[in-house]
Amino acid sequence: MIRILVVTHPYAGNDGNINFELIRKAYDLSKGNSADVKILMMEKFSDELIQLYKRYGGKNFLIYEAEQELEYICYAELIAQVCRKYKPNLILYPGTELGKAIAATIATILHAALIADCIDIQPLNEDKYSFSRTAMNDSIIAKIRCVKDCIQMCTVKRNVFEAKEVCSIGEENIEFVLSDKAIQDNQVPEILETTENIKTVRDCQIENARIIFGIGRGVLKDDIKKVEDLARIFHAEIACTRIIVEEQIMDKSRQIGQSGKMVSPDIYVAFGISGASQHMVGLKNAKKIIAINRDKDAMICKYADYVFIADTHKFIACMYSDFVGD
Amino acid sequence: MDFSLTKEQQRLKNEIIKFSREHLNKMECMDNFSFDMWNNISQLGIHGIMIPEEYGGMNESYTTAAVAIEALGYGCKNNGFVFAVNNHIWVGQNIINMFGSNVLKDKYIPDMVAGKRIGAIAITEADAGSDAFGMSTSVVETDDCYIMNGNKMFISNGNIANIFVVFGRIVVNKTIQIAAFVVEKEFAGVTCSKEFEKMGLDSCPMCEVSFCDVKIPKENLLGNIGNGKLIMMTALELERCYEFACHVGAMQRVMEKCIKYAKERKQFNMPISKFQAVTHKIADMRVKIEMSRLLLYKIAWLKDNKKSAFLETSIFKLYVSESYISVCKDAMQIFGAYGYMKEYELEREMRDALACCVYSGTNDMQRNTIYDLSSTLWN
Amino acid sequence: MINIILCVKVVLSSIVYKNNNIVDKYMLNPFDLYALEQVLEIKRTTECKITCLCMGKEEIKEALVQCKAMGADDIILLSDKKFAGADTYATVYVLAQALKNLDYDIVVCGKQAVDGETGQVPYGLAARLNCICMGAISEIEVLEKNRVIVTQQKDNIKRKLACKLPIVMTYDDCTLKSPTINLMALKRAEKYQVTILKAQDLNLDTDKVGQQGSKTEVYSSTKPEYRKAEPILLQDEMEEMISKIYDILRIRKG
Numbered sequence: 001m002i003r004i005l006v007v008t009h010p011y012a013g014n015d016g017n018i019n020f021e022l023i024r025k026a027y028d029l030s031k032g033n034s035a036d037v038k039i040l041m042m043e044k045f046s047d048e049l050i051q052l053y054k055r056y057g058g059k060n061f062l063i064y065e066a067e068q069e070l071e072y073i074c075y076a077e078l079i080a081q082v083c084r085k086y087k088p089n090l091i092l093y094p095g096t097e098l099g100k101a102i103a104a105t106i107a108t109i110l111h112a113a114l115i116a117d118c119i120d121i122q123p124l125n126e127d128k129y130s131f132s133r134t135a136m137n138d139s140i141i142a143k144i145r146c147v148k149d150c151i152q153m154c155t156v157k158r159n160v161f162e163a164k165e166v167c168s169i170g171e172e173n174i175e176f177v178l179s180d181k182a183i184q185d186n187q188v189p190e191i192l193e194t195t196e197n198i199k200t201v202r203d204c205q206i207e208n209a210r211i212i213f214g215i216g217r218g219v220l221k222d223d224i225k226k227v228e229d230l231a232r233i234f235h236a237e238i239a240c241t242r243i244i245v246e247e248q249i250m251d252k253s254r255q256i257g258q259s260g261k262m263v264s265p266d267i268y269v270a271f272g273i274s275g276a277s278q279h280m281v282g283l284k285n286a287k288k289i290i291a292i293n294r295d296k297d298a299m300i301c302k303y304a305d306y307v308f309i310a311d312t313h314k315f316i317a318c319m320y321s322d323f324v325g326d
Numbered sequence: 327m328d329f330s331l332t333k334e335q336q337r338l339k340n341e342i343i344k345f346s347r348e349h350l351n352k353m354e355c356m357d358n359f360s361f362d363m364w365n366n367i368s369q370l371g372i373h374g375i376m377i378p379e380e381y382g383g384m385n386e387s388y389t390t391a392a393v394a395i396e397a398l399g400y401g402c403k404n405n406g407f408v409f410a411v412n413n414h415i416w417v418g419q420n421i422i423n424m425f426g427s428n429v430l431k432d433k434y435i436p437d438m439v440a441g442k443r444i445g446a447i448a449i450t451e452a453d454a455g456s457d458a459f460g461m462s463t464s465v466v467e468t469d470d471c472y473i474m475n476g477n478k479m480f481i482s483n484g485n486i487a488n489i490f491v492v493f494g495r496i497v498v499n500k501t502i503q504i505a506a507f508v509v510e511k512e513f514a515g516v517t518c519s520k521e522f523e524k525m526g527l528d529s530c531p532m533c534e535v536s537f538c539d540v541k542i543p544k545e546n547l548l549g550n551i552g553n554g555k556l557i558m559m560t561a562l563e564l565e566r567c568y569e570f571a572c573h574v575g576a577m578q579r580v581m582e583k584c585i586k587y588a589k590e591r592k593q594f595n596m597p598i599s600k601f602q603a604v605t606h607k608i609a610d611m612r613v614k615i616e617m618s619r620l621l622l623y624k625i626a627w628l629k630d631n632k633k634s635a636f637l638e639t640s641i642f643k644l645y646v647s648e649s650y651i652s653v654c655k656d657a658m659q660i661f662g663a664y665g666y667m668k669e670y671e672l673e674r675e676m677r678d679a680l681a682c683c684v685y686s687g688t689n690d691m692q693r694n695t696i697y698d699l700s701s702t703l704w705n
Numbered sequence: 706m707i708n709i710i711l712c713v714k715v716v717l718s719s720i721v722y723k724n725n726n727i728v729d730k731y732m733l734n735p736f737d738l739y740a741l742e743q744v745l746e747i748k749r750t751t752e753c754k755i756t757c758l759c760m761g762k763e764e765i766k767e768a769l770v771q772c773k774a775m776g777a778d779d780i781i782l783l784s785d786k787k788f789a790g791a792d793t794y795a796t797v798y799v800l801a802q803a804l805k806n807l808d809y810d811i812v813v814c815g816k817q818a819v820d821g822e823t824g825q826v827p828y829g830l831a832a833r834l835n836c837i838c839m840g841a842i843s844e845i846e847v848l849e850k851n852r853v854i855v856t857q858q859k860d861n862i863k864r865k866l867a868c869k870l871p872i873v874m875t876y877d878d879c880t881l882k883s884p885t886i887n888l889m890a891l892k893r894a895e896k897y898q899v900t901i902l903k904a905q906d907l908n909l910d911t912d913k914v915g916q917q918g919s920k921t922e923v924y925s926s927t928k929p930e931y932r933k934a935e936p937i938l939l940q941d942e943m944e945e946m947i948s949k950i951y952d953i954l955r956i957r958k959g
Contacts, residue, residue: 097840107825107920108794108797108828108829111920113794114825114920115921116825130924140928145922145924147920147922189837193864194862195862196863236954277929281929291936296938303929304932304936308949309939310940310941310943314943315947323951
């Protein structure tokens with residue numbers, strides 16, 4: 001029997017979607033072959049949260065009651081113990097900073113296979129899975145598999161899978177786990193000071209946005225402000241491609257793509273974006289894509305539902321004068 | 327005859343190209359001399375390329391210096407700035423290094439290599455251009471110093487320079503000799519006029535420099551009295567070699583720009599690179615670049631083997647200046663109306679290139695020199 | 706004397722500068738270059754020895770000369786045919802084995818590699834070296850033989866942390882600006898001999914290196930998910946396009 005372990009991000013709060021998405025994916029993967037799925041929660045017990053996770057297919061829960069979010073290294077030892085006891089074949093980790101740190105550490109401790117930032121998981125054969133991610137610099141999606149007899153692990157970013165609710169799942173199973181090895185004191189850093197920069201909190205919410213305007217290389221620097229003004233009118237969030245971040249025109253928190261964020265808006269308007277797969281993979285769950293580009297052979301035309309062939313600068317100017325005024 | 331670059335030369339070339347593209351091509355610095363860019367290039371350390379290590383230099387050969395300077399001209403679009411750098415290195419700093427006493431070298435070379443002080447040369451006068459030896463700046467020797475009086479015209483780097491290599495006539499035993507002196511801008515009596523407004527080379531300030539009873543320390547004489555002509559010829563040889571080495575790089579840069587444009591620009595449903603009227607011009611550019619380059623490396627070889635390259639540098643100057651102007655003109659033709667727009671930077675390239683036929687000795691004078699040095703081949 | 710070991714990766718320039726006229730075939734990973742610049746800045750005020758450790762083909766040696774010219778003290782290149790085809794697991798194994806033979810107080814890594822981008826190596830190294838990995842560090846404030854005080858910036862939370870050494874740490878940023886390398890320093894660096902270590906020099910379990918030691922492999926590739934239906938295409942009819950976009954957005958407007 002296949003055993004799947006889902007590691008949830010503790011105290012996720014408003015960002016809890018990633019947990020729902022992973023739980024639902026594990027549920028989907030288990031349906032065909034009655035695999036045993038366990039959801040690992042590393043936070044104080046909350047019946048409310050359990051019930052919420054059940055809605056997405058969670059049934060068996062392992063709970064490690066940590067008072068607050070700890071350093072990644074404190075979770076690693078715990079998860080290693082859980083693995084030794086329950087011997088999962090597949091582990092899903094959230095693609096958050098914490099999730100990735102834990103996953104990379106455990107992969108080394110347990111000599112496991114780890115595929116980071118994958119955009120799809122499909123069963124391959126017997127107990128093996130196929131993991132997809134974009135290949136660097138090519139317009140292809142690479143499919144990766146584990147070639148040794150070891151645990152398969154992957155990290156998945158938010159918005160890769162859909163958090164859909166399931167029909168009733170029945171009674172939940174809860175098991176409390178304790179870590180029987182304290183983390184050595186000298187390994188955990190001492191926190192001297194914490195400051196929260198209020199200004200940047202919730203500054204960028206593209207992961208939750210329903211409408212997103214994407215800025216690519218085809219947008220002139222002077223036009224960016226116009227696109228931002230237009231976005232405000234249409235209640236859209238602004239996002240961009242990797243090159244815009246590299247040229248320090250926008251912050252990384254607005255980057256969509258393999259090395260940025262995954263988004264799932266209802267509408268994505270791509271201004272001057274060529275459509276490289278590294279960027280487009282971040283939009284695989286976008287419902288409608290409108291591309292404004294002057295090149296009708298641009299890659300983005302293959303992904304878009306609407307293609308407007310026009311000079312991006314002229315289009316923005318027209319749109320601006322129509323909706324914002326001069 | 328090995329025309330290949332050594333690994334070190336290749337690395338030097340790459341490093342200079344990367345540096346130039348990163349730091350020297352800022353659009354906001356195209357119109358004026360930028361001290362920020364000067365400090366940056368001083369940190370790169372190119373000034374000392376042929377200066378001995380004891381002064382902080384790299385002690386490289388003429389050939390390696392040619393590789394480096396061609397790379398600078400290729401990577402840096404700011405022709406005026408490159409012109410200023412070359413003036414400082416070849417006819418300011420390096421002349422002092424070649425002809426100055428140890429005392430003089432110790433005084434000036436380390437700061438010039440580090441870019442802390444900027445050099446310039448002052449030969450030309452309002453009434454003495456091609457007829458350089460007809461200069462009227464006069465120098466009189468006293469017991470403890472030299473006293474200089476005169477006005478030098480069209481001095482590149484004039485406004486930003488701290489150290490001038492100045493040529494003047496001095497009467498010795500009833501004969502007029504030309505001598506060269508190192509004159510600091512701080513010496514009493516040295517004044518610079520306002521910067522001239524020129525057609526191009528905007529980042530290299532040019533002015534008139536006046537010397538009014540300027541007292542020059544005896545030790546600031548370069549070489550001996552009467553060495554002026556030799557020093558001037560050496561300076562011109564170096565200038566013609568290296569200023570124009572930059573232009574070889576610049577021509578390469580302009581040609582590559584044309585190739586890229588020709589492939590992208592479509593007319594009559596095809597890229598204009600399908601039209602021979604366009605490609606033939608680019609082919610001609612390539613011919614000029616390769617021929618220029620061959621002569622550059624022959625000149626470098628001659629100098630590395632301690633031979634005179636006065637004839638070759640004159641040919642080089644003539645050929646490269648005319649080629650550079652022709653390359654720019656053809657580039658404008660290829661770009662069509664866009665080539666006339668400031669945004670495409672070709673008009674600036676053209677304005678910068680046109681200076682080539684008049685500085686470092688006019689092209690007419692080069693033809694005189696070339697004939698004179700060739701006429702002895704047949705008696 | 707504090708020993709800092711910087712793990713660097715050399716990548717193809719064409720991956721970083723996609724359309725430009727590139728000059729060098731290989732370059733330092735921009736994230737590692739940033740880390741190197743930070744560490745060199747520390748060297749100005751604190752007595753330390755900086756060693757760059759790199760795993761790669763021998764031909765990338767040229768790109769490492771730059772590290773020496775910028776001011777690194779030693780360069781070690783782990784190069785062996787056996788290391789080829791390594792995934793993160795095998796890479797971490799080889800780097801860790803090399804590190805175990807060296808004196809280090811801090812192991813510094815760039816955040817991730819532009820041609821791979823997993824960002825897993827620093828954590829894997831920390832696990833193998835039995836210490837913690839501090840990620841997203843923006844600044845080292847205090848560096849002493851036994852401890853370090855760093856500022857960590859994760860999202861909107863800034864923390865000042867004191868850690869006992871040794872640790873592994875990563876900076877958070879990258880730089881695409883070519884550093885200004887003094888040509889004389891470059892000339893001197895060219896004379897320096899990079900230490901090249903092969904598999905046999907490292908006391909390795911050959912089952913764990915290179916392709917043989919990798920846990921994963923790319924076995925296939927597919928085209929990305931294009932839209933199945935042809936897109937609705939409008940060309941040059943500006944008014945119609947603006948009107949269409951308004952219709953689509955209005956339905957979904959706030």
